[in-house]
């Protein structure tokens with residue numbers, strides 16, 4: 001499955017193929033759900049999988065599960081005793097997520113939490129995160145970053161999705177004061193570029209991924 005965008009299509013053709021279970025999830029998402037583009041998709045999913053494989057994390061946190069597509073990609077690289085926690089606010093998504101996690105043979109290693117992220121995070125304060133993927137309500141990117149950063153181990157990785165926000169973060173875009181989401185994404189990106197706690201790489205892949213390596 002791919003977008004009409006020829007660059008995206010070319011990138012997918014020259015990346016490892018989407019595993020069959022994920023291709024099935026992509027098809028189901030496009031047929032049955034509103035806003036299927038919220039799912040990470042082929043190229044981004046393979047990048048998440050590769051980063052996870054390179055790190056071999058023992059603890060992964062995802063904020064914003066949707067169908068579980070990115071969770072399954074990130075879980076591919078888990079260490080043998082590793083666990084991925086993923087948080088989704090919408091209970092209607094639960095049965096599909098659990099069905100695909102089970103089909104991937106990951107029911108013991110993927111812990112799904114249904115609830116608002118800031119509340120669920122209070123129950124996970126004992127964890128130390130190797131890899132964190134923040135991909136929920138974008139207005140709260142900074143809130144989630146601040147809630148988790150002290151639990152990320154030095155050298156750990158945070159990945160923030162949709163940091164291009166459809167191009168609306170670019171300086172020439174005429175943002176209305178009422179567009180709180182765009183203003184929040186912009187402010188968060190600016191803050192991360194100057195934050196001494198992290199080393200950052202802004203990847204203009206898809207809708208933009210911000211990679212943050214915790215340095216202190």
Ligand SMILES: C[S@@+](CC[C@H](N)C(=O)[O-])C[C@H]1O[C@@H](n2cnc3c(N)ncnc32)[C@H](O)[C@@H]1O
Nearest residue numbers: 038039040064066069070089116117135136137
């Ligand atoms: C962009 S989608 C996540 C996509 C998924 N990470 C992937 O890449 O396949 C964002 C998800 O975050 C969920 N969400 C929004 N606000 C949330 C909150 N406050 N707490 C937890 N989940 C939230 C939405 O219901 C939605 O399913």
